[in-house]
Amino acid sequence: MEATASSCVLPNLNPPGLTLGNPNHRSSLQCDQTRTLKSTSCRSSQGCGQAYLVSCSNSTDKQSGIISGSYHCGPVQKRNPSGQTFCSLGALTYPGTGSAIESPSHATEERVGVLLLNLGGPETLHDVQPFLFNLFADPDIIRLPRVFRFLQRPLAQLISVLRAPKSKEGYAAIGGGSPLRKITDDQAIALRNALEAKEMPVNVYVAMRYWHPFTEDTVQQIKRDRITKLVVLPLYPQFSISTTGSSIRVLQNIFREDAYLSRMPVSIIQSWYQREGYIKSMADLIEKELESFSMPEEVMIFFSAHGVPVSYVEDAGDPYRDQMEECIHLIMQELKSRYINNDHTLAYQSRVGPVQWLKPYTDEVLVELGQKGVKSLLAVPVSFVSEHIETLEEIDMEYKHLALESGIENWGRVPALGCTTSFITDLADAVIEVLPSATAMTTSSTNSEESDYDPVGYAIKMFFGSILAFVLLLSPQMIMAFRNHVL
Ligand SMILES: C=CC1=C(C)c2cc3[nH]c(cc4nc(cc5[nH]c(cc1n2)c(C)c5CCC(=O)O)C(CCC(=O)O)=C4C)c(C)c3C=C
Ligand SMILES: [Fe+2]
Numbered sequence: 001m002e003a004t005a006s007s008c009v010l011p012n013l014n015p016p017g018l019t020l021g022n023p024n025h026r027s028s029l030q031c032d033q034t035r036t037l038k039s040t041s042c043r044s045s046q047g048c049g050q051a052y053l054v055s056c057s058n059s060t061d062k063q064s065g066i067i068s069g070s071y072h073c074g075p076v077q078k079r080n081p082s083g084q085t086f087c088s089l090g091a092l093t094y095p096g097t098g099s100a101i102e103s104p105s106h107a108t109e110e111r112v113g114v115l116l117l118n119l120g121g122p123e124t125l126h127d128v129q130p131f132l133f134n135l136f137a138d139p140d141i142i143r144l145p146r147v148f149r150f151l152q153r154p155l156a157q158l159i160s161v162l163r164a165p166k167s168k169e170g171y172a173a174i175g176g177g178s179p180l181r182k183i184t185d186d187q188a189i190a191l192r193n194a195l196e197a198k199e200m201p202v203n204v205y206v207a208m209r210y211w212h213p214f215t216e217d218t219v220q221q222i223k224r225d226r227i228t229k230l231v232v233l234p235l236y237p238q239f240s241i242s243t244t245g246s247s248i249r250v251l252q253n254i255f256r257e258d259a260y261l262s263r264m265p266v267s268i269i270q271s272w273y274q275r276e277g278y279i280k281s282m283a284d285l286i287e288k289e290l291e292s293f294s295m296p297e298e299v300m301i302f303f304s305a306h307g308v309p310v311s312y313v314e315d316a317g318d319p320y321r322d323q324m325e326e327c328i329h330l331i332m333q334e335l336k337s338r339y340i341n342n343d344h345t346l347a348y349q350s351r352v353g354p355v356q357w358l359k360p361y362t363d364e365v366l367v368e369l370g371q372k373g374v375k376s377l378l379a380v381p382v383s384f385v386s387e388h389i390e391t392l393e394e395i396d397m398e399y400k401h402l403a404l405e406s407g408i409e410n411w412g413r414v415p416a417l418g419c420t421t422s423f424i425t426d427l428a429d430a431v432i433e434v435l436p437s438a439t440a441m442t443t444s445s446t447n448s449e450e451s452d453y454d455p456v457g458y459a460i461k462m463f464f465g466s467i468l469a470f471v472l473l474l475s476p477q478m479i480m481a482f483r484n485h486v487l
Helices: 126-137 146-173 181-198 213-222 242-257 260-261 276-290 312-316 320-337 361-374 389-405 421-437 455-473 476-481
Strands: 003-007 052-054 069-074 077-080 086-089 091-094 113-116 203-208 230-233 265-271 299-306 343-347 376-381 412-415
Touching: 113 181, 113 213, 113 242, 146 389, 181 203, 181 230, 181 421, 203 213, 213 242, 213 260, 230 242, 230 421, 242 260, 242 265, 265 421, 276 320, 276 376, 276 412, 276 421, 299 320, 299 361, 299 389, 312 320, 320 343, 343 361, 343 389, 361 389, 376 389, 389 412
Parallel strands: 113 203, 113 230, 230 265, 299 343, 299 376, 376 412
Antiparallel strands: 003 265, 052 203, 069 091, 077 086
């Protein structure tokens, strides 16, 4: 199955209601253009991270991954299946930094980059609160009406401080930090190798949304390396406004403000949950894990997806729930084709704050299943392809404990895909498929809300809104909602 790619006519958003149609149809995708993110700025008080590159040279270790100055690639130029020229290992010399920025359209050789987008995670306990600040300061995570946007950062500060103790406990329980950076770097290396094996040498970059290496820094590296064509590959199988949508919006803001980048042909793979390689790889993991139970056919396959607030799906048109359900259906079909006919269910985990999230909730379903007499359960994390705090702590510790307490006797968990060969090979195919459709990013700057601007109405809303927001936010219920998972 083909990857769904948009050739980068990026979302034109009309806040406050971020309307997202099917992201596979780029004309229906709308986003918010009101944020101003400077491409070179550091966020939070933690200083700039360094962009990390898995290069198309032989230097793949992390220390040498940071490129500065001239950069040499191999002796031969190769053509990909669509006739484009690439550097192969060794010979092509990438001009060093500091020279005039050349427009990609005038460049003589093709230098292809693949940009992996991911969430990022705190590397130490000290990073937890600033990481949470970056997360909650994202208007795609806390979606305030436009008129209250000025409250975004103060709210983020408050919520991150309230939430930090609980998050720190979680990160402490999994070794003191998130494994996400290391796993994503490993996936980048594996993808680079898989593409090279398919005669397509590329540079693979990692850009995180909330922690190092920040998207802004990685994009600067891409520019320094004079990449001429880019495939953007979010490491989220399903599209959500809060994940892929948010990362793409940051990219859009950076690219729009830069002459070189705005002319670079880019292809974005918005979701890939329906790809055969991914579905088969997930089915392989489930099949293997089922074999560890004494009576595999009696095991309930329990898909647990990261939740999003209901309003994302029902008001903002986030396709996340539909894509998740279709994804589960495809995995189950694949299992059926292998004569695996187990019962299955889907629930949503990791809710934060005082609003309604997608239901059913994982913790509630686990208790119900235990009460109904289910004895064996296999948990399958399905919204993310790396181990992270919500697999290692929430599922493996909290939910396992809850399930065993509720009467479930045999517990298993499918590992995240990580660097599974069949999965990475399929991602490489996805990159190859979308490369020919890369086109320069174009955005419209028209914003109807801005043209309807009414200063008096705005001041009134801002005055009463601020009072209301602070009263609500400082209520004990609200504080509890952010400290714990639920009200
Ligand atoms: C598809 C995956 C994810 C969606 C959708 C998503 C939405 C979402 N998340 C929060 C709040 C938090 N997320 C946190 C960590 C976290 N989230 C994801 C993935 C999705 N989030 C991952 C992979 C991680 C873990 C990163 C790591 O360090 O390993 C956290 C921090 C941890 C905690 O305190 O629980 C918060 C907070 C919201 C509000 C949201 C949708 C609006
Ligand atoms: Fe999350």
